[in-house]
Amino acid sequence: MNAPHKPAPLEDVQSSRDVRNIAINKVGIKSLRHPVKVADRADGVQHTVAGFDMYVYLPEHYKGTHMSRFVQLLNSHEQAISVASFEQMAREMVGKLEAESGYIEMRFPFFMNKTAPVSGVQSLMDYDVSLIGEIRQGVFTQTIKVVVAATSLCPCSKKISEYGAHNQRSHVTITAQVNDRVWLEELIRVAEEEASCEVYGILKRPDEKYVTEQAYDNPKFVEDFIRDVAARLNGDPRIDRYVVEVENFESIHNHSAYALIEHDKRTA
Template sequence: MASDAANCCASSKSDHTVIADVQSGVDRRHIAIDRVGIKDIRHPVRVSDRSGGEQHTVATFNMYVYLPHNFKGTHMSRFVAILNSHEREISVNSFKEMLTDMAQRLESKAGHIEMRFPFFVNKKAPVSGVESLLDYDVTFIGEIHNQHPTMAMKVVVPVTSLCPCSKEISAYGAHNQRSHVTVQVRTSDFVWIEEIIDLVEAQASCELFGLLKRPDEKYVTEHAYDNPKFVEDTVRDVAQCLNDDPRILSYIVESENFESIHNHSAYALIERDKTQTPHSST
């Protein structure tokens, strides 16, 4: 009886320690999956800013890998483990390291990571000098293929746009609206988030501020009136600045004007890969 009891205990212990790994099983449908992983997971990060400090913020991550046709599934828990192991200052280099780490640990030839977070800039009002924070929507986008990581940065910059046509035909005043200018760039060298913000705000009818006194309101109203821009003007002016920056390899510039006199938006987009031979103009 003692021997039977010992064998029973050993069998029970073995049953509890051997757990089937279903994800690693073979799939016989012969259909690869382009992206599989986790979406909309929030995680604290630290991001460097141009002032020499760092911002503690919360980012939303999307993390995917390529899954070959013969594998049944991927190991979802490993994505979370990768995030926890990279809880430090996020930079271009560390983001690329995360991409490489993900591809290796998930045993995949290709991967994709998006990290979206709010980024704050301390701004001074143009006349009073009163300071306030303004938030910008920033996304780091990383791709890795066959151990070669690449990265792009996307920044959404809210600005003011004033309609040139309205100014021309009106006896007084002109309609204006808040606009979102979105710039996505791939670069050959380091570019600060604030550099993209500055570039866009300089091309808008007027930039935005978190806090304005009455003299500041007068200034921004008149500045926008003196600097009218169609949505087409905005994307062209931003694109010209990106064309002139040798660090920018490719870009996408979008502008959406949330029209104040219509129930729709005005929209324009320019996309260019500066590493490719440009098409002839027509």
């Protein structure tokens, strides 16, 4: 009987030499959705679906990178992904891809259970969150981004009106580069606590009265709001650099009010 035919090894085209002598800063996969478990402070873990961007640096002498290894990396991480474990994941990626630098961004909805201020009824609030990890020359940097809905009430409207004041829903975006563990919930609470009032998934009539009056008693311009958030971040030694954005979706104008503060505490 003839021995079974052994197929010839397939050529690794990606690792072949490229003659154009041009390096690529980022190459990889973008917008890959993958089920993940995310560590949270209250309940331990949340099951969600995240969108991933994963890139590495490609030297000028390589023709391509091995795209399948990015997906293999995600499939190997069945444990809960957290701010604390994201560095390990990024370092595994550059190791598998034999790269000197790499970038991972993970975007996902994050949920917190909130309790209404008077009735005590509980409801879930969702937040858009991103974890970003980057390795350059062996140094890892980590960035957390949260987008938080809140209420703001106009001080000018309150001052000049005989009764009432206009308010609006606001989006607060905090993008923080951290040097130590910072829970997602902590950044979310900074934005909510510095608003004129928080927003909730469910409010009963007594709760609605409470939040309306709380906002009225705590008016803030967009400038006040963003400065109060920035002051909180300035006082947190775990945060090296941040960008805060506040957008008020005006209720009496057909435009938004907007403010941005960017600060690197290491160069201050």
